Amino acid sequence: MPEPTPRHYLMCRPTYFSVQYAINPWMDPSVPVDAALAVRQWTNLRQVYLDLGHQVEEITPVPGLPDMVFAANGATVIDGIALGVQFRDAERADEAPAYAAWFERSGYQVHRPKHVNEGEGDMLLAGDLLLAGTGYRTAYAAHAEAQEIFGRPVVTLHLVDPRFYHLDTALCVLGETVAYLPEAFSPGSRAALRRLFPDAVLASPADAGVLGLNAVSDGLHVVLPSQASGLAAELRDRGYVPIGVNMSELRKAGGGPKCCTLEVRR
Ligand code: ARG
Numbered sequence: 277m278p279e280p281t282p283r284h285y286l287m288c289r290p291t292y293f294s295v296q297y298a299i300n301p302w303m304d305p306s307v308p309v310d311a312a313l314a315v316r317q318w319t320n321l322r323q324v325y326l327d328l329g330h331q332v333e334e335i336t337p338v339p340g341l342p343d344m345v346f347a348a349n350g351a352t353v354i355d356g357i358a359l360g361v362q363f364r365d366a367e368r369a370d371e372a373p374a375y376a377a378w379f380e381r382s383g384y385q386v387h388r389p390k391h392v393n394e395g396e397g398d399m400l401l402a403g404d405l406l407l408a409g410t411g412y413r414t415a416y417a418a419h420a421e422a423q424e425i426f427g428r429p430v431v432t433l434h435l436v437d438p439r440f441y442h443l444d445t446a447l448c449v450l451g452e453t454v455a456y457l458p459e460a461f462s463p464g465s466r467a468a469l470r471r472l473f474p475d476a477v478l479a480s481p482a483d484a485g486v487l488g489l490n491a492v493s494d495g496l497h498v499v500l501p502s503q504a505s506g507l508a509a510e511l512r513d514r515g516y517v518p519i520g521v522n523m524s525e526l527r528k529a530g531g532g533p534k535c536c537t538l539e540v541r542r
Contacts, residue, residue: 278514278517283325284330285331285347286347287318287333287536288337288350288536290315291315292339292340293526293529300412301438302439302529303528309525317525320521321521321536338370343371344371346531346536348396349394351386351538352422352426353540354401354541356385356541359399360389361394391418392414393415394442397444398414402454403452406429407431408431412441412442419432440460440484444535450511452475454476455476455491456469456476457484483504486504487501487504487531487532488506488508488532490533491532498517498519499533500519500533501533502520502521503522521533
């Protein structure tokens with residue numbers, strides 16, 4: 277039976293959010309973004325977490341870093357250890373020291389990564405396993421580095437569809453199991469996921485195509501984009517409680533609820 281546990285999240289208000297460059301196929305700087313609506317949608321997401329009883333902390337947004345709202349890319353935090361990030365793209369490079377400084381100030385042991393590592397965008401803790409994506413952003417070498425730092429077995433998963441450029445756009449940890457889009461993974465990674473999670477929820481391309489898998493679960497509730505109606509119905513059948521949120525503006529940068537949410541584990 278799905279069981280909720282209280283969570284601790286770090287978020288970054290989208291004060292300076294916009295789409296000014298294109299580093300994933302979702303981004304088109306010629307498509308207008310409603311900045312005020314983005315802030316309202318983000319504020320609603322934050323309120324959903326508070327209403328569920330979760331703790332939410334905020335990092336101060338930095339002008340000139342429009343993607344800093346995607347806090348999941350700020351670090352990977354397990355057992356009070358924060359593994360910092362190193363972005364593939366120069367446009368996001370300055371977010372890394374901003375997040376590392378926040379964790380240092382808050383008393384976490386911070387490790388600077390040696391390889392490209394985009395934090396929880398590509399590293400998702402599933403029980404004792406750290407599921408780690410590679411192919412577009414986080415380097416394969418970063419997986420071994422994470423295993424040394426956290427002492428958790430790392431399972432490498434190869435992403436093969438550029439629309440699902442971060443692991444958290446193709447897979448969501450639900451608690452005991454996961455939900456994922458098989459087509460987003462290489463044949464070997466798909467087979468490995470089948471072995472690890474025989475009861476996984478398999479998402480449809482349509483639901484993944486609205487970033488439905490970019491979802492945040494506390495073990496019972498699953499906060500996901502409201503457009504992912506098929507996935508929500510499937511989750512309900514499995515005993516989870518889906519909570520739809522509209523993230524239309526942040527999706528224009530390739531982000532959803534999970535991208536905006538970094539889980540902090542003391
Ligand atoms: N525009 C951002 C990028 O391409 C979106 C990041 C979304 N974050 C995530 N955890 N998937 O880097």
